[in-house]
Amino acid sequence: MNDTIIEFRNVYKDLITQDNNEVIQTTILSDLNFKIQRGEFTSITGPSGSGKTTMLYLMGILDKPTKGTVVLDGQETTALSEEQLAVLRNDKLGFIFQFHFLLPEFSSLENVMMPMLARGKYTYAAAREAAKELLEQVEMGNKLNSKPNQLSGGQQQRVAIARALSNKPKVLLADEPTGNLDSKNSAIVFDLFKKLNEETNQTIIVVTHDEGFAHRTRRILHVIDGRIDYSTNI
């Protein structure tokens, strides 16, 4: 079995903006080639505007490259339709963002159930059980019925992590997951990631500013000006 879970082949990403009828083309990523293996715990670092978040969205097939190919779990994604990509995202990926993006009308439990119910893979009862288990795993078992606005920032992020894990994703993608948290909560989030990676061999890719966080992951991809500056295994 192929051990590569994500592969970038000659990936370019241009951003086209319009300013005073002038079309401005900015190259964000140019000629990226790299592979991420199953079970890796990788962080992507680099200065602001270096293109690391764009990389993450390309891996998450939320965005499409201008040129080149993104391969996810052995499947080329370039030619897929929006609907097919949605199915693929639901099946293989879990997202965590700097801001939790929990749905405000729903309880913690319901938020975690959302991805499971999207494609009808779970019955309501089964999704409920699984969501409960996940929330207990992130130590939020006592806040099952709380709405997001009743939770602290750290608690919200833990619910978001449980939600990202709900469909047993092949890859967990996190965009500055600790960017909005204090050091205590950042540590909780990191420990969760580490535990997941070690105990279940969960592939995790984290975009982060936090050097301390990055250096405790197993691999760092450092990006400068849309190119990989270096890649180190720790």
Next chain:
Amino acid sequence: MIINRNILYIAFRQLSHRRRQTLLTIGGIGISVMVLISAISLMDGLLQSFTNKIINSAPHIIVSGEKITNPVSDLLYKKDSSSTFMFYKNVERNDEDLIKNYARVENIIYTDPNIKLVSPVLSINVIAKFGIISQPMLVLGIIPKKADAITKFSENMTEGKFDELERSPDAIIIGSSAAKDFQVKVGDRINLVSNFGNTFAVNVVGIFSTGINDVDNNAYANLRLAQNIGNYLPNEVTQLYLRANNLDKISGSAQTIKKNTNYDAKTWEENAASVISLYKTISSMIYFLVFFVLLVAGFGVANILITNVLEKYKDIAILKSFGYKNSEISAIYIIQGMMVAMLGALIGCLLGFIMIQILSSIPITPSQTSSVRSDHLEMGKSPYYFLLTSIFAMIVSFFASLGPSRSASKVNPVDILRGER
């Protein structure tokens, strides 16, 4: 696309989260549905009560003495092409519009199995004098038993007895509107002056009210009496009132009668055509205006959905990130529109039902100028008003939700998720 339960759930929760605006929008739909139902019921009720009264108490077909103009006689055409005729004037005898030897015409008419009853009528114009009042009046000579089967005088007598008409040779019954004009009571004696200047003193033996002003403005006398006053022969009448078994077939019957008798025959629909078309014109104008009320309610639906979409960009982006399809995101907002419409329609149907009850219980002063009189509003009652209006509200809401749902499905998650920084 299969709409899974979760989509319904998300749609519902987003709506119930904005309770006040949702309720206002539902109320808007509800009120416009109510107004539409009431308007349809009112207009339909008016038309129905009008046609019912006509069908119940007016002749289905009237055969009148108006001669159908004969075509140029065949005798004028010669085989010989050498002679030419010029047709100068189709001279007709200036006959009165009479049906002569009506018994023979009756027999011809009765050959149509659809005709149940023929009632001969002689209408004459007289000047009626009572006290100081002197006014023209239309007196219709009838054979009481036959005429009663069509107009149901005996059921509509407000004073006196219809049977008296048959018993005494100089009796008349008079419509309530005419009775009011002359201020006559049962037992009064009034004078009728004919075209020839003869005066006939007659007894008022009854007053009736059918609710149709055309009928209630007239007086009715025995056929023989009317023939005397108007100086007609005993076998002459001006009209034959017909009652049919099957209303759907009366236009065919009217055609047959025209052909077989050479007299003009008109169905009740033709006779009332101008009134019916007036009703229909007014109805369609009212529906048109009320339609705009529902359209405004539709804007309300669009408004709440647009607000929902604009406020929920983040939620839409996150739903997409974990695998909700564009079509499912669209469905959320179309479902919201449908939910609002359904609840609004439900409330509107309830309000509409109450409104119909209230309106139909309001007493109104009968007017003498309208063609049909009634002491309260005749509201139409049919489940179709509710069904059609509800479906219509759903259609309006559906179109109102298309725009917002489309813009929701177009949300680019990357823009939104990144935009937070």
